[in-house]
Amino acid sequence: MAVPLAKHLGLKVIVSGNTSAKERTLALGADQYLDYHNENYWEKLADVDYVIDALGPNEFDHELSIIKQGGRLLSLRTGPNKRFAVAHHFSWAKQKLFSLAGAKFDKKAAEKNVEYHFIFVRSNGSQLKKITQIVEENNLIPTIDPTEFHIEDINDAFNLIASGKAKGKVVIKF
Numbered sequence: 001m002a003v004p005l006a007k008h009l010g011l012k013v014i015v016s017g018n019t020s021a022k023e024r025t026l027a028l029g030a031d032q033y034l035d036y037h038n039e040n041y042w043e044k045l046a047d048v049d050y051v052i053d054a055l056g057p058n059e060f061d062h063e064l065s066i067i068k069q070g071g072r073l074l075s076l077r078t079g080p081n082k083r084f085a086v087a088h089h090f091s092w093a094k095q096k097l098f099s100l101a102g103a104k105f106d107k108k109a110a111e112k113n114v115e116y117h118f119i120f121v122r123s124n125g126s127q128l129k130k131i132t133q134i135v136e137e138n139n140l141i142p143t144i145d146p147t148e149f150h151i152e153d154i155n156d157a158f159n160l161i162a163s164g165k166a167k168g169k170v171v172i173k174f
Helices: 002-008 019-027 057-066 082-087 092-111 125-137 151-163
Strands: 014-017 032-035 048-053 067-075 115-118
Touching: 002 125, 014 019, 019 032, 048 057, 057 067, 057 092, 082 092, 082 115, 092 115
Parallel strands: 014 032, 048 067, 067 115
Antiparallel strands: none
16 A cells, blocks of 8 residues: 555655566556566665665665665664654653664664654554545555455465465455
8 A cells, every 4th residue: 555655645656576566566556666586676776765664674774775865764664763762752761762772773874864764553543534535535445365264264364474475465254
């Protein structure tokens, strides 16, 4: 869903992924698709304004290498930092803890003059209302993996997700 939402915001969207997701991702509106089996995004891209990290800390340096000064790295996986703790009004002790936990990432980002933000996806009424409006206005329909899973198949569903071969969201029927 990040692709159509980013397009709605007027952004040029470049995605790195596997071959099986290329056509689906381009159909959602991506402007460019890099197959990570054949191309390293950090060798192809430079001066990017925003990067959404869904890969985690092992890709942090590569992601930083393509962002222009003043850009932003938004991570779903690398880890929380002081900015995250302050934005969520955590106690002084938790702010210190998150400052320590995220210090390495904050330091690397600061050296490149890049803002590092950790995003913990949560339900928020106003955010969901805005996203719902965008989804409805653009008739966005999420891609769903065609495999049918039932509750007794839950381990198979998790294995499909873990394999990285799911062709969209995985649905488990109860």
